[in-house]
Amino acid sequence: MSTLTSCRMTAIIFATAGVFLAPHTTSAQTAAVKVDATTCVACHGMHGEGAPAGVPRLAGQDAEYMSHALSMFKAGTRASAIMQPIARNLSDTDMRALADYFSTQHAPLVDAAAAKSPQLVLAGKQLAVAGAANVAACFSCHAEQGKGNGARFPAIAGQPATFVVNRLHEFQARAKGQSPQPGTMTAVAAMLDESQIEAAAAYLSQLTLHRNSE
Ligand code: HEC
Numbered sequence: 001m002s003t004l005t006s007c008r009m010t011a012i013i014f015a016t017a018g019v020f021l022a023p024h025t026t027s028a029q030t031a032a033v034k035v036d037a038t039t040c041v042a043c044h045g046m047h048g049e050g051a052p053a054g055v056p057r058l059a060g061q062d063a064e065y066m067s068h069a070l071s072m073f074k075a076g077t078r079a080s081a082i083m084q085p086i087a088r089n090l091s092d093t094d095m096r097a098l099a100d101y102f103s104t105q106h107a108p109l110v111d112a113a114a115a116k117s118p119q120l121v122l123a124g125k126q127l128a129v130a131g132a133a134n135v136a137a138c139f140s141c142h143a144e145q146g147k148g149n150g151a152r153f154p155a156i157a158g159q160p161a162t163f164v165v166n167r168l169h170e171f172q173a174r175a176k177g178q179s180p181q182p183g184t185m186t187a188v189a190a191m192l193d194e195s196q197i198e199a200a201a202a203y204l205s206q207l208t209l210h211r212n213s214e
């Protein structure tokens, strides 16, 4: 798999750079917690920008959402052959610190330059802003401009198109296993057809993530 190969190659480069983070200490943690993000940046990019091969953007994503995602990978309740073994080696404190760190990062879009048809991008915008007969507007849950809303509704702006396509397919596979709860992303994804998935992914990959604080 080319994603893995290129990640491993980058890992070798970054292994020597040694990125150590000292996140904010909370009242519960008196000693500074040092978290090593070297493994993460090898795939997710130096500032958590993600990669066009299907690695999600972490920069500016909600910290609670990411921390929870990591615990789901660790528990095996969220599928990913890549992330599950990585998360298994992380403690709760590691997950929290890494999530906090990446949520405060700023990073450029990584998948905006790839040639995508303007019609596809426009169709994606239409779906995100207004929805369609079969599905509610993406931004009705993910907030305007896809900037996310709290820990439950992740930011979706600026995600590489391949990640969005893969993730929506994963939700669809889950919906086939058991009928999804209304209002969940599994239920939403089950309604989407392939052209809507392609369109949403094309649009979101070109959309800059403006975080709440900006
Ligand atoms: C070998 C490449 C690789 C490495 C190393 C890696 N990741 Fe990932 N990560 C991925 C891929 C690919 C996904 C998408 C998984 C999926 O949903 O199918 C992902 C997903 C995630 C997600 C979920 C994001 C979202 O928006 O749904 C988080 C959070 C995350 N990784 C954090 C980390 C952290 C923290 C580290 C370091 C401890 C790390 N990753 C190391 C490749 C990697």
Ligand code: HEC
Pocket (backbone or CB within 6 Å): 056, 127, 128, 135, 136, 137, 138, 139, 140, 141, 142, 152, 153, 154, 155, 156, 164, 167, 168, 183, 184, 185, 188, 192, 200, 201
């Ligand atoms: C009814 C509310 C709702 C609507 C409408 C909705 N979503 Fe979601 N979406 C969610 C929730 C909740 C999650 C978090 C699911 C999880 O992590 O298990 C999510 C997660 C996602 C993710 C994964 C993000 C990540 O970082 O892992 C993507 C991609 C996504 N939605 C895309 C879309 C698109 C595209 C649309 C419009 C076609 C859409 N969503 C409409 C509620 C919604």
